[in-house]
Amino acid sequence: MTTLNTFSGSAASLSQFDPQALPVSAAQAIVLQWVTPLAGSERVPLxxxxxxxxxxxxxxxxxxPAHDNSAMDGYAFDSGALAQAAQDGALTLTIAGKAFAGHPYLGDVARGACVRIMTGAPMPAGCDTVVPQERVTLDQTGESASIRFSARASSPGANRRRRGEDLARxxxxxxxxxxxxxxxxxxxxxxxxxxxxxxRRLRVAFFSTGDELRSPGEPLDAGCIYDSNRYTLGAMLRRLNVEAIDLGMVRDEPDALAATLKQAAASADVVLTSGGVSVGEADFTRTQLQTLGDVTFWGLAMRPGRPLAFGRIWSGGHPGAGRPALLFGLPGNPVATMVSFYQIVRPALIAMSGATPQPVPLIPARCEAPIKKRAGRTEFQRGVAERDARGQWRVTPTGSQSSGALSTMSEANCFIVLAHESADLDAGDAVDVMLFDGLV
Structure with a gap:
C-alpha cells in the first residue's frame, strides 16, 4: 500500500512550473504552505x-484501570501457592468468598485460600493471580467449597490487569x-x-456561479440546468464537520460576484466557488480573484479539474483591506468539482481545522480494461474496485469519464489514480486506486 506523493520543494522552487498547468503534487504543497491552523477554541460536552x-x-x-482487577472469570489467589504445588503437580484452595465488579471482596485472603472473582472485579488483598474457571474442578461440601487444579493451569500474575496499565494518572x-x-x-x-x-469549527462559505443554474424544484428554462454543485459541496463539507455557509447562486455579473466574494470573506475562513474559472467570456471568478486579492495558481495538470484558481481574497475589496480568506475557485463540471475538492481542498480544510492531514492510501490493483492517458498530467478516473478469489484487487473504469457525468461518480467506489508521467495503459496493467470509503 502506498500514498499519494506530495511535493516537497520550497515555495521559491515552484517558479519552475507553469502556473496554468501546475502538477497536482506541487499545488498540494503550495496550498498547505498557505494554511494557518485556527487559533480559537471552545469547550463542548463529550x-x-x-x-x-x-x-x-x-x-x-x-x-x-483504577485498581488491579481480574481479566476474566475465575479464582484469585496468591501465586506463592504454585511453588508449593510443584511437588505433586496439583493445588487445592478453599473458597473464602466472592468478588464482583462494583462489589469487591474486602477481607484478607489467607495462603491456601482463594476468592471466586468475576471479570473487572478488584483483586482482593493478598491475591496476585487468577486461574480461569474452566481450568479448575469445584468441590462443594455443605457450606464449604474448594477448587483443585493443576499447577500448570496458571502462572504468577496471570490474568491480572494492573492499576494504571492502560493510562497512568x-x-x-x-x-x-x-x-x-x-x-x-x-x-x-x-x-x-x-x-x-x-x-472552533472552520467556517467555509460556498456558492455556485452561472446564469444557467436553477435550484432543484424550479422549472428548467431552455438551456438551463439544476445546480448540483452547491448540494455536492454542502454534503462534502458536512462530512468534514465544518461550519458551512451556503451563499446560494450568483449570476454571471462581475459586480454581483465581487459583492458575494467580499461578503464571503467577511464571514468565513475559506471561500469555495464552482464555475467561472476557465477562459470563457462569462468566466469572472479568476479576474475577480486577481482584483480582490492574490492569485497563486489558476490551473492544474489534472484531469478532471484543470481550471482551478487558488489564492487569498479580502473583504475590503483589495489586498490588505478588511478580513482575509483563502479562496478555491473550483471548476463548474460536477465531477471536476468533486475531484478538485478531494485532492486539493480537503487536506487544506483539515489542516486549517487544526488536525494533521493524513495521506489517503493508494492500493495497487490490476486494471481490467485499457485506459487512454496522456503523459504530463495526473488523472483521477472513476472505477469499481473489488477483490478477486485470491484476495487481489482489480478495478474496472465506470464507463464515461466525462467531467460532467455525475452518474458514473455515484456508480464508482474509487478513483483510479494515473500518475503525472504515465501514458496509455493496457488491460492487465497495474494501477493505484484510492477507495471512496472514508473519503467520499
Missing part, C-alpha cells in the same frame, strides 16, 4: 465532540490536534471527563 479537533493535550486525572491520554473518533469519546468518558476543549 456527546458533541465527535469529529472535533482537540485544542490541548488531555491529561489523565486518574489511573486506568498525569499521563497524556490524547494529543492536541487529534480529530476525535468514537473510541476517543469512550476513552475520555472512562477518565470521568464530561467536556473537552476543541478547536
Amino acid at each position: 456527546r458533541e465532540a465527535l469529529a472535533r479537533v482537540l485544542a490541548v493535550d488531555v491529561i489523565s486525572p486518574i489511573d486506568v 498525569g499521563g497524556v491520554a490524547l494529543r492536541a490536534g487529534r480529530e476525535l473518533r468514537a473510541s476517543d469519546i469512550g476513552l475520555l468518558a472512562s477518565l470521568g471527563l464530561v467536556e473537552v476543549e476543541v478547536k
Whole structure:
C-alpha cells in the first residue's frame, strides 16, 4: 500500500512550473504552505465532540484501570501457592468468598485460600493471580467449597490487569490536534471527563456561479440546468464537520460576484466557488480573484479539474483591506468539482481545522480494461474496485469519464489514480486506486 506523493520543494522552487498547468503534487504543497491552523477554541460536552479537533493535550486525572482487577472469570489467589504445588503437580484452595465488579471482596485472603472473582472485579488483598474457571474442578461440601487444579493451569500474575496499565494518572491520554473518533469519546468518558476543549469549527462559505443554474424544484428554462454543485459541496463539507455557509447562486455579473466574494470573506475562513474559472467570456471568478486579492495558481495538470484558481481574497475589496480568506475557485463540471475538492481542498480544510492531514492510501490493483492517458498530467478516473478469489484487487473504469457525468461518480467506489508521467495503459496493467470509503 502506498500514498499519494506530495511535493516537497520550497515555495521559491515552484517558479519552475507553469502556473496554468501546475502538477497536482506541487499545488498540494503550495496550498498547505498557505494554511494557518485556527487559533480559537471552545469547550463542548463529550456527546458533541465527535469529529472535533482537540485544542490541548488531555491529561489523565486518574489511573486506568483504577485498581488491579481480574481479566476474566475465575479464582484469585496468591501465586506463592504454585511453588508449593510443584511437588505433586496439583493445588487445592478453599473458597473464602466472592468478588464482583462494583462489589469487591474486602477481607484478607489467607495462603491456601482463594476468592471466586468475576471479570473487572478488584483483586482482593493478598491475591496476585487468577486461574480461569474452566481450568479448575469445584468441590462443594455443605457450606464449604474448594477448587483443585493443576499447577500448570496458571502462572504468577496471570490474568491480572494492573492499576494504571492502560493510562497512568498525569499521563497524556490524547494529543492536541487529534480529530476525535468514537473510541476517543469512550476513552475520555472512562477518565470521568464530561467536556473537552476543541478547536472552533472552520467556517467555509460556498456558492455556485452561472446564469444557467436553477435550484432543484424550479422549472428548467431552455438551456438551463439544476445546480448540483452547491448540494455536492454542502454534503462534502458536512462530512468534514465544518461550519458551512451556503451563499446560494450568483449570476454571471462581475459586480454581483465581487459583492458575494467580499461578503464571503467577511464571514468565513475559506471561500469555495464552482464555475467561472476557465477562459470563457462569462468566466469572472479568476479576474475577480486577481482584483480582490492574490492569485497563486489558476490551473492544474489534472484531469478532471484543470481550471482551478487558488489564492487569498479580502473583504475590503483589495489586498490588505478588511478580513482575509483563502479562496478555491473550483471548476463548474460536477465531477471536476468533486475531484478538485478531494485532492486539493480537503487536506487544506483539515489542516486549517487544526488536525494533521493524513495521506489517503493508494492500493495497487490490476486494471481490467485499457485506459487512454496522456503523459504530463495526473488523472483521477472513476472505477469499481473489488477483490478477486485470491484476495487481489482489480478495478474496472465506470464507463464515461466525462467531467460532467455525475452518474458514473455515484456508480464508482474509487478513483483510479494515473500518475503525472504515465501514458496509455493496457488491460492487465497495474494501477493505484484510492477507495471512496472514508473519503467520499
